[in-house]
Amino acid sequence: MLPAAHDDPFAQFKVTFFEECSELLADMEQHLADLESGSYENETLHAIFRAVHSIKAGAGAFSFSRLVTFSHKFEYLLDELRTGKLTADDGLVETLFRSFDILSDLVGFAQNGEAPDEDYGQGALDQISGYLNGETVTAAAASADEPEANIPEASIPVESAEAASEAAGQSPDADKNGLKHFRIEFTPREAMYRHANEPLLIIRELKDLGKTETTIDTSRLPALHIMEPEDAYFSWVFDLWTEYGRDEVDEVFEFVIDDCDLTIVTLDDNNNVVEVDVSPGLDSGEDSGFGFFVSDDKLSAGEVSDAPPAEAVAEKTASGLVVEPDVKKASVSATPEGAVQKPAAPAAAGPGAAPKASSIRVDVDRVDRLVNMVGELVITQSMLAQEVENSTIPPTDRVFTGMDELSTHIRDLQEDVMSIRMQPVKSVFSRMPRIVRDVSKKLGKKVKLITEGESTEVDKTVIEELADPLTHMIRNSLDHGLETPAERLEAGKTEEGSIRLSAEHRGGRIVIEIADDGRGINREKVLHLAREKGVVSEDATLSNNEIDNLIFAPGFSTADEVTDLSGRGVGMDVVRRNIQTLGGRVSVHSQPGAGTRFQLTLPLTLAVLDGMIVSVAGEKFVVPISSILETVRPPEDDVERMVDGSCVVRIRGEYIPVVPTARVFNFAGGEQDPSKGLVILAETEGGRVVGLLVDELSGQQQVVIKSLETNYKAVQGIASATILGNGSVCLILDVDALAKMPALIPAGTMNSNIHKNMAAQVAAE
Amino acid sequence: MGKRIMAVDDSKTMRDMVSFTLKGAGYDVLVADDGVNALSALVGEDVDLIITDVNMPNMNGIELVQKLRSDPRFRATPILILTTESDDSLKQQGRAAGATGWIVKPFVPEKLLKVVNKVCA
Numbered sequence: 046m047l048p049a050a051h052d053d054p055f056a057q058f059k060v061t062f063f064e065e066c067s068e069l070l071a072d073m074e075q076h077l078a079d080l081e082s083g084s085y086e087n088e089t090l091h092a093i094f095r096a097v098h099s100i101k102a103g104a105g106a107f108s109f110s111r112l113v114t115f116s117h118k119f120e121y122l123l124d125e126l127r128t129g130k131l132t133a134d135d136g137l138v139e140t141l142f143r144s145f146d147i148l149s150d151l152v153g154f155a156q157n158g159e160a161p162d163e164d165y166g167q168g169a170l171d172q173i174s175g176y177l178n179g180e181t182v183t184a185a186a187a188s189a190d191e192p193e194a195n196i197p198e199a200s201i202p203v204e205s206a207e208a209a210s211e212a213a214g215q216s217p218d219a220d221k222n223g224l225k226h227f228r229i230e231f232t233p234r235e236a237m238y239r240h241a242n243e244p245l246l247i248i249r250e251l252k253d254l255g256k257t258e259t260t261i262d263t264s265r266l267p268a269l270h271i272m273e274p275e276d277a278y279f280s281w282v283f284d285l286w287t288e289y290g291r292d293e294v295d296e297v298f299e300f301v302i303d304d305c306d307l308t309i310v311t312l313d314d315n316n317n318v319v320e321v322d323v324s325p326g327l328d329s330g331e332d333s334g335f336g337f338f339v340s341d342d343k344l345s346a347g348e349v350s351d352a353p354p355a356e357a358v359a360e361k362t363a364s365g366l367v368v369e370p371d372v373k374k375a376s377v378s379a380t381p382e383g384a385v386q387k388p389a390a391p392a393a394a395g396p397g398a399a400p401k402a403s404s405i406r407v408d409v410d411r412v413d414r415l416v417n418m419v420g421e422l423v424i425t426q427s428m429l430a431q432e433v434e435n436s437t438i439p440p441t442d443r444v445f446t447g448m449d450e451l452s453t454h455i456r457d458l459q460e461d462v463m464s465i466r467m468q469p470v471k472s473v474f475s476r477m478p479r480i481v482r483d484v485s486k487k488l489g490k491k492v493k494l495i496t497e498g499e500s501t502e503v504d505k506t507v508i509e510e511l512a513d514p515l516t517h518m519i520r521n522s523l524d525h526g527l528e529t530p531a532e533r534l535e536a537g538k539t540e541e542g543s544i545r546l547s548a549e550h551r552g553g554r555i556v557i558e559i560a561d562d563g564r565g566i567n568r569e570k571v572l573h574l575a576r577e578k579g580v581v582s583e584d585a586t587l588s589n590n591e592i593d594n595l596i597f598a599p600g601f602s603t604a605d606e607v608t609d610l611s612g613r614g615v616g617m618d619v620v621r622r623n624i625q626t627l628g629g630r631v632s633v634h635s636q637p638g639a640g641t642r643f644q645l646t647l648p649l650t651l652a653v654l655d656g657m658i659v660s661v662a663g664e665k666f667v668v669p670i671s672s673i674l675e676t677v678r679p680p681e682d683d684v685e686r687m688v689d690g691s692c693v694v695r696i697r698g699e700y701i702p703v704v705p706t707a708r709v710f711n712f713a714g715g716e717q718d719p720s721k722g723l724v725i726l727a728e729t730e731g732g733r734v735v736g737l738l739v740d741e742l743s744g745q746q747q748v749v750i751k752s753l754e755t756n757y758k759a760v761q762g763i764a765s766a767t768i769l770g771n772g773s774v775c776l777i778l779d780v781d782a783l784a785k786m787p788a789l790i791p792a793g794t795m796n797s798n799i800h801k802n803m804a805a806q807v808a809a810e
Numbered sequence: 811m812g813k814r815i816m817a818v819d820d821s822k823t824m825r826d827m828v829s830f831t832l833k834g835a836g837y838d839v840l841v842a843d844d845g846v847n848a849l850s851a852l853v854g855e856d857v858d859l860i861i862t863d864v865n866m867p868n869m870n871g872i873e874l875v876q877k878l879r880s881d882p883r884f885r886a887t888p889i890l891i892l893t894t895e896s897d898d899s900l901k902q903q904g905r906a907a908g909a910t911g912w913i914v915k916p917f918v919p920e921k922l923l924k925v926v927n928k929v930c931a
Contacts, residue, residue: 057830058826058827061826065822094865095820095865098865098894099823099824101894102821102894102915102916105916106823238886240910240911241887241888241910241929242910242911243929246928300910406822
């Protein structure tokens with residue numbers, strides 16, 4: 046990190062800057078959406094303004110000139126808006142969105158070190174100018190109009206001013222020592238102390254410039270009893286012989302210039318006055334990038350004396366140019382001069398800094414390494430625990446209490462480490478209003494997006510992977526689900542449709558729902574298409590829910606004409622696959638005429654899960670505890686065998702299909718009879734309950750998830766793998782997939798003891 | 811122990827840059843991300859200089875200066891406001907509130923140090 050500081054001392058902060066930019070942009074997008082929906086407060090405008098402002102400030106620091114230029118103008122527009130000079134009508138909001146896009150792109154360009162085309166963003170700039178010109182014909186618009194073009198112009202007066210004063214100081218001043226002689230009369234006013242300026246520091250600074258002779262005038266000092274401790278009573282006269290020029294002298298007084306009476310004269314060696322200047326204004330000096338306050342009453346006077354009145358208007362712009370020239374100067378000069386200050390920096394910037402900082406930014410890589418290491422620690426710990434368990438150490442030994450504590454601590458540690466990676470889903474949700482806005486506009490539909498549970502936290506990886514599927518599903522709802530205003534009115538609905546996007550934690554997983562109040566899935570059409578495309582066979586009888594879920598079948602699309610919105614060559618099948626890769630499930634529930642609801646459930650983290658270790662035909666498997674409801678050994682009477690050889694068990698009056706785990710995996714042996722083995726009642730994503738038939742339970746353990754797909758290949762019925770305490774690899778069962786897998790039924794196990802209607806009932810599930 | 815400076819800015823980038831520069835010059839730096847947090851961080855903490863951004867949520871720099879100036883502990887503490895060139899009126903407000911001076915963003919390290927040394931050498 047440090048070597049990067051070679052050329053630019055601030056280079057190392059670029060990473061922070063871009064991270065900050067993406068956060069600011071995300072917030073901004075949200076705020077813009079609020080603005081558009083009309084549900085905004087003044088603070089919304091301020092927040093948008095601040096975001097652009099911060100981006101500009103940072104961009105300036107890193108010399109991203111295009112970004113500075115654009116954000117400067119954007120900021121100006123926003124300022125007009127937040128101060129009420131402009132109103133956020135539709136057109137303006139459109140411009141804001143457009144500018145937002147350009148701003149995002151420019152940030153991207155800067156980040157990638159690319160240079161956008163010359164005229165990039167010009168359209169948006171023109172729009173902004175239009176607004177500024179339309180509303181404010183005066184200086185404001187003019188100054189915002191051509192920030193870039195102004196840069197060279199501005200640097201000219203600065204340089205010429207320098208040159209002029211240089212010349213003025215030097216030519217008549219060729220005294221024998223080559224030193225210039227200034228006489229400075231300095232009388233602070235009370236305001237100077239009120240602004241916490243300290244004359245002693247000024248005197249010290251003057252002394253640093255050269256040789257001084259100081260006279261202090263204490264004549265105004267009153268008697269002690271009437272003295273106001275905070276008033277100003279002293280004045281000074283300094284004679285300064287220095288090799289420095291007038292600018293440096295002026296600079297000493299920069300902060301106090303308007304809080305004091307100051308006269309600086311240049312004397313020749315015969316003490317004749319060569320140049321007099323009373324209270325020089327700021328702009329006559331070097332363009333310093335900092336300064337003192339010009340009091341209101343003196344503002345006009347100061348400006349008039351230093352700049353021609355005509356330039357007063359341009360003043361704002363001129364000072365704005367501090368940004369560019371200054372930064373350039375810095376990058377050139379920083380190497381030799383900056384080096385003086387640099388060496389101390391790395392050491393001092395170390396830990397112990399910023400005791401009040403409420404958050405720190407850490408590389409995701411580091412967190413990942415930490416998560417990994419903790420995962421390994423968990424494995425080692427459980428291995429150790431097992432060793433101790435199997436050893437001859439007496440149970441009273443302190444080793445056992447130690448192991449207990451270790452396990453508690455490791456668990457806590459793991460939870461804490463995991464929580465580092467957790468982030469609210471807000472970062473993804475906040476992108477959706479924009480999509481809804483754009484898409485609904487294109488489709489001519491009126492849509493209101495309602496988001497709930499934005500603060501629900503989930504692993505960062507999950508969040509990142511969530512954006513695409515969510516976007517697609519929202520698009521889908523907009524495109525296929527919601528009707529046009531006319532259609533809605535006809536159906537007796539309100540003109541404006543709604544999409545509800547919500548997130549909540551449920552049973553150790555995050556559940557995200559996208560529900561619209563549109564027309565629902567057209568089952569006839571779906572079924573027809575599915576048959577046509579051979580997704581289902583002609584004679585298949587499907588439940589309504591099964592038909593609805595056909596939209597996730599590969600290559601399925603019901604749009605009569607492919608719009609440029611949903612028809613991007615990506616179907617819902619891709620969505621489902623993406624979600625499944627994350628260990629999640631997606632399902633759809635639809636009510637014709639009333640709406641469609643997509644439900645997404647995802648694990649909170651991709652790194653660990655609480656597992657129940659079970660044995661099936663001598664093999665060990667892990668069943669995620671989050672899906673286990675209870676474990677039963679049903680009495681023989683409660684077991685019903687179906688015609689096809691499968692079983693159901695009756696639990697409190699409900700029939701639960703049994704998944705004969707051993708048979709599903711085609712293992713030899715393993716318990717086949719639910720009344721002799723154990724039935725784990727597990728809930729699938731769709732809320733269905735199935736019973737997994739296993740031989741026995743062998744304990745509960747938190748396991749670190751290792752992807753089977755990356756290490757081996759995907760296996761149906763298996764979600765992933767893990768390593769147990771004893772070092773053996775163990776597979777984690779995929780309850781949902783198992784529930785759907787056909788058991789390999791040995792012939793001749795048919796049982797006549799069945800009820801036809803029950804079979805029908807189970808099948809319907 | 812060197813002098814202590816509090817840097818207040820809602821932008822992490824700016825906070826980092828200010829504190830990096832100042833620490834490099836041997837200053838002890840406290841940071842806060844808005845006026846409210848700055849005030850609470852300053853409870854029981856003495857500083858020799860406060861550098862604050864103007865545009866911040868919750869409590870902006872101007873209000874912060876006003877609050878600090880009304881606290882006897884900070885009446886004589888130099889306060890610099892960090893501002894961009896477009897904030898002329900803010901500079902005036904800053905002055906009225908009692909700030910000591912301003913620094914224009916973006917700044918280069920030398921400049922910042924120069925100004926800081928100027929008000930708290």
